[in-house]
Amino acid sequence: MNSLHQKIREEGTVIGHEILKVDSFLNHQLDIVFLDQVGREFYERFKDQKVDKILTVEVSGIAIAALAARYFKVPVVFAKKLKSKTLHEETYDAEVYSFTKKTTYQIKVSRKFLKEGERVLLIDDFLAKGQAALGLIEICRQAGVTVVGAGIVIEKDFQEGGRMLRDQGINVVSLARIGTMDETEIHFMEEGSI
Amino acid sequence: MNSLHQKIREEGTVIGHEILKVDSFLNHQLDIVFLDQVGREFYERFKDQKVDKILTVEVSGIAIAALAARYFKVPVVFAKKLKSKTLHEETYDAEVYSFTKKTTYQIKVSRKFLKEGERVLLIDDFLAKGQAALGLIEICRQAGVTVVGAGIVIEKDFQEGGRMLRDQGINVVSLARIGTMDETEIHFMEEGSI
Numbered sequence: 001m002n003s004l005h006q007k008i009r010e011e012g013t014v015i016g017h018e019i020l021k022v023d024s025f026l027n028h029q030l031d032i033v034f035l036d037q038v039g040r041e042f043y044e045r046f047k048d049q050k051v052d053k054i055l056t057v058e059v060s061g062i063a064i065a066a067l068a069a070r071y072f073k074v075p076v077v078f079a080k081k082l083k084s085k086t087l088h089e090e091t092y093d094a095e096v097y098s099f100t101k102k103t104t105y106q107i108k109v110s111r112k113f114l115k116e117g118e119r120v121l122l123i124d125d126f127l128a129k130g131q132a133a134l135g136l137i138e139i140c141r142q143a144g145v146t147v148v149g150a151g152i153v154i155e156k157d158f159q160e161g162g163r164m165l166r167d168q169g170i171n172v173v174s175l176a177r178i179g180t181m182d183e184t185e186i187h188f189m190e191e192g193s194i
Numbered sequence: 195m196n197s198l199h200q201k202i203r204e205e206g207t208v209i210g211h212e213i214l215k216v217d218s219f220l221n222h223q224l225d226i227v228f229l230d231q232v233g234r235e236f237y238e239r240f241k242d243q244k245v246d247k248i249l250t251v252e253v254s255g256i257a258i259a260a261l262a263a264r265y266f267k268v269p270v271v272f273a274k275k276l277k278s279k280t281l282h283e284e285t286y287d288a289e290v291y292s293f294t295k296k297t298t299y300q301i302k303v304s305r306k307f308l309k310e311g312e313r314v315l316l317i318d319d320f321l322a323k324g325q326a327a328l329g330l331i332e333i334c335r336q337a338g339v340t341v342v343g344a345g346i347v348i349e350k351d352f353q354e355g356g357r358m359l360r361d362q363g364i365n366v367v368s369l370a371r372i373g374t375m376d377e378t379e380i381h382f383m384e385e386g387s388i
């Protein structure tokens with residue numbers, strides 16, 4: 001099986017020291033046979049956690065969350081991104097600052113789809129500065145659900161998101177953790193199992 | 195097994211005669227166990243078509259496309275929606291008019307991910323006025339790929355999208371076709387097999 005590290009090295013494009021493009025399998029084209037294995041790996045890592053629901057955020061988290069959820073046999077809820085700051089009685093909301101786009105947007109989840117006491121696994125494609133993940137955690141706090149962990153495909157360990165989540169006691173499982181990268185080399189923090 | 199018609203009747207909310215909300219299983223919360231069966235049904239309907247790739251459009255098509263693609267063992271490409279009309283050498287582009295939002299947006303697919311001669315299956319959650327599907331077909335035309343069909347979860351038969359696609363010779367397979375609907379009743383055109 002082609003490992004995730006190998007996949008990133010072979011298909012990823014690094015721009016400068018901070019931007020990694022993985023459009024060929026994760027963010028525009030989706031290599032479903034490979035991502036299904038990623039989804040199964042999240043199941044292996046979290047199957048003992050009694051997961052009731054998987055929470056992600058549109059757009060890039062959805063396919064991974066759906067493929068993982070097949071193994072857990074649980075629903076996915078994806079937070080919707082909105083630019084407008086319209087508060088609704090019927091949603092949980094959090095503000096997310098995008099460093100890439102230098103703008104703040106809102107993420108929202110209908111109150112119907114997160115119930116107090118549920119055990120929720122967060123899934124996302126990337127963890128970098130952690131703003132989207134912190135927004136999801138804020139929504140979980142409002143909803144009174146338990147965050148059993150965060151399953152991340154690619155963590156940029158040289159940015160602060162992972163530390164911020166772990167400092168909050170979140171069990172972060174990143175299948176690939178990039179320590180440093182540039183246009184010639186990607187250095188991973190540890191060898192993952194896929 | 196819970197049929198799609200039954201699911202729509204039990205969980206859908208009709209507003210007026212034209213809007214159907216299926217947030218509980220298709221557009222915000224995703225009932226993955228159920229949608230996996232939908233994905234398998236698309237495989238059953240199109241497995242003889244030598245599908246090389248599944249093409250959809252963000253956001254709501256992605257989960258369905260990913261779950262279907264697992265059965266076909268092919269990649270998914272999702273077109274990206276952009277408001278700005280910036281043309282790039284490296285993308286295929288189409289304009290899509292949204293009747294709901296009364297605005298025109300662009301959808302784009304990187305030229306890297308559609309290769310001349312490929313056999314492409316379109317997948318989407320809804321077919322109503324057909325604008326998004328026509329945009330995907332235009333992108334396929336630019337790329338020189340063959341559209342082997344369109345797999346739709348819910349078609350609003352009382353709107354013109356299905357007819358427009360079928361008039362172009364597209365093999366449209368809609369798992370639920372709604373003939374008429376209002377707040378008290380949903381009338382389906384035919385019984386689907388799931």
